[in-house]
Amino acid sequence: MIIAERKPMKELLEMVSNVRRLLVVGCRGCVAVCSAGGDKEVSILSAALRLGVKKAGGEIEIDQDTLVRQCDPEYIDPLNDRASKYDAVLSMACGVGVNFVADRCPDVNVLPALNTTFYGANLSSGEWKEMCAGCGACVLHLTGGLCPVARCAKSLSNGPCGGSQGGKCEINPDVDCVWQKIYDRLSGMDRKEELRQIMPIRDWTTSGHGGPRRRIREDLLP
Amino acid sequence: MSKIKGFCCNYTLSVDDDALRQEGLVPRGLEIERLPCTGRLKVPEILDAFAEGADAVFVVGCQIDKCHNLSGSYRASKRVKYVKEILKELDINPACVEMFFAGRGETEPVVAAARVMASMAEEGRDTDKV
Numbered sequence: 001m002i003i004a005e006r007k008p009m010k011e012l013l014e015m016v017s018n019v020r021r022l023l024v025v026g027c028r029g030c031v032a033v034c035s036a037g038g039d040k041e042v043s044i045l046s047a048a049l050r051l052g053v054k055k056a057g058g059e060i061e062i063d064q065d066t067l068v069r070q071c072d073p074e075y076i077d078p079l080n081d082r083a084s085k086y087d088a089v090l091s092m093a094c095g096v097g098v099n100f101v102a103d104r105c106p107d108v109n110v111l112p113a114l115n116t117t118f119y120g121a122n123l124s125s126g127e128w129k130e131m132c133a134g135c136g137a138c139v140l141h142l143t144g145g146l147c148p149v150a151r152c153a154k155s156l157s158n159g160p161c162g163g164s165q166g167g168k169c170e171i172n173p174d175v176d177c178v179w180q181k182i183y184d185r186l187s188g189m190d191r192k193e194e195l196r197q198i199m200p201i202r203d204w205t206t207s208g209h210g211g212p213r214r215r216i217r218e219d220l221l222p
Numbered sequence: 223m224s225k226i227k228g229f230c231c232n233y234t235l236s237v238d239d240d241a242l243r244q245e246g247l248v249p250r251g252l253e254i255e256r257l258p259c260t261g262r263l264k265v266p267e268i269l270d271a272f273a274e275g276a277d278a279v280f281v282v283g284c285q286i287d288k289c290h291n292l293s294g295s296y297r298a299s300k301r302v303k304y305v306k307e308i309l310k311e312l313d314i315n316p317a318c319v320e321m322f323f324a325g326r327g328e329t330e331p332v333v334a335a336a337r338v339m340a341s342m343a344e345e346g347r348d349t350d351k352v
Contacts (some may be wrong), residue, residue, distance in 0.1 A: 011313035040264075044308075047266035051273040052312045 001030035001121075003092045003128045004037060006045065012090070013052045015111050019060060022049070025079070026066035029091035034128055036114055037092030039066045045092065045113060046200040058169070070097025076104055083108040087195040119150070136206030136213065139199065144185035149202075151178035157199040158185075224343035227276040228254040228336060229263050229298075231283045233290045234325040251277075251339035254332075259283075261294025268305045268319060277343035280335050282322045295323060315346050318326050 006012075016022055024046050029135070032038025046064045053060040067075045070093035079101060083089050088109040091098045095116040102110050118130040133150035139157070140147060149155045153171045160179035163170025167180040186192045206213070226249055228239075239254035257263055260283035271279045281302055283295025299321040305315035306316035320339060 009308065017342065043264070045267045047269035047273065048308050048312065051269050051314075054273055055312060206241070 001033055001119070002096070002116060003034045003118050003130075004031050004094050004116045006036060006041065006092075007113060007115055009052055012045075012049065012113060013056065016049065016053070016060065016088065016090065017058070021086045022062045022088055022090055023061055023066045023083060023086040024049070024062060024090045025070070025092065026064075027070040027091075027097050028066055029069045029071065029093070029097075031092060031094055031114065032066075034122070035072075037094075042066050042092055045090075067093075070206075071100055073100075073104060076101050077147040079108055079120045095139075113214065133170075133207070135202075136208075137203065142150075142194065142197075142199065143182045144191070146178050146182050146185060148178055148182065155159060157202060159195065172191070223251045224249065224340055225251045225275050226253070226336060226339050226343060227271040227274075227279045228252060228332070228339075229260060229268075229279070229281045230254055230256055230332055231260045231290075231294065232258050233284055233326050233327060234282050234324040235332045237329045238296070242329070242333065242336075252336050252340070254336075259289075259291045259294035260298035261289075261291055261296075263298050263301060265301050265305055265308075265343040268302070269308065269343055272309075272314070277318065277340040277346075279319045280322060280339045281320070282324050282332050282335055285323045285325055288325070290326070295321075317342055318346070328351040 001222045024042050026032065026039055026042035028038055035041065042064045046062045050060065050062055070091060071076050079089060083105065084107065088111050089101065090111045090113045091101055092113045094114065095112065098110055098112045101108060115120060119132040119134055120128040120130045123129050130150050135149045148157060153169055153175070154161055155177065160177050164177040164180055167177055169175040170176045183192065183195065186195060235254065235256065239248065239252065241290070242248045243250060243252065260281050263281060268279055281298050283298045284290055286296055286299065289295045301320055302321040305319050309316045309318060322331060322335040
């Protein structure tokens with residue numbers, strides 16, 4: 001899922017410093033699952049903003065709502081009418097949601113409440129780890145299911161660098177060297193000979209270096 | 223007079239807070255809200271208490287390993303910790319909110335908590351008042 005985290009309160013308070021009527025809008029998609037922008041977080045942020053604005057001597061009226069998703073038009077288009085009575089909409093969706101509101105709701109002053117961080121998995125309650133970089137050219141079938149693009153600090157394609165020591169990455173002793181893990185995993189599956197095959201230089205155009213990506217499925221188009 | 227808000231679980235405080243005030247046992251500015259369990263207390267409710275003028279807020283739940291609802295007071299303590307983080311971000315003294323634990327039906331720890339928070343609020347009132 002997409003992992004995100006709330007922006008610092010100081011940044012958010014500055015963002016809404018000229019706002020008198022604010023609608024805080026959460027999303028029940030990924031950001032709800034990673035406890036960054038669901039119903040609960042909308043309530044907490046609204047209360048924190050009320051307190052912060054009051055402490056600064058200001059006044060603000062905050063309403064709150066949470067949409068099923070902010071990345072589908074049927075859920076955000078109603079904001080075009082609804083948001084007219086607010087000075088701003090503070091979106092607690094990931095960057096996709098904020099962009100989509102901005103694209104589809106021309107008169108809505110949409111503001112981001114979150115920093116969108118990575119695609120990750122939930123290791124345990126309150127802990128998430130990056131697992132995918134969304135590079136658009138998956139090589140997981142060659143690496144035992146472990147991603148060298150997202151999980152190697154240098155995104156190396158052909159084995160570890162000299163900074164791999166004792167199975168750990170040189171950037172941080174708490175970070176596993178994913179190439180060590182790939183080697184161990186493929187060895188355990190009696191597939192380590194496959195690692196002798198050199199991966200060609202990656203074509204990064206699928207990773208956004210060729211501009212914003214788009215996917216079309218003709219069979220699903222209206 | 224400092225305004226103190228206390229959230230107490232139904233199993234800790236056995237005496238009505240009006241009675242405590244009349245006896246002069248707790249600060250006059252104390253308001254106590256009883257909850258079925260402190261595990262029901264949400265982060266926004268604590269923040270709202272500050273927004274409504276409280277100088278300090280405290281929560282009293284069951285002893286952490288003897289919660290009537292098993293983990294209610296533990297959950298409350300984690301939420302209080304989170305509120306402290308938010309208060310820090312808002313430049314409000316995080317010591318303005320505290321979690322306390324009391325045995326079943328024990329009023330004394332609640333009275334003590336109220337006094338500690340009142341004293342703390344009086345000290346920091348001028349600088350941290352919302």
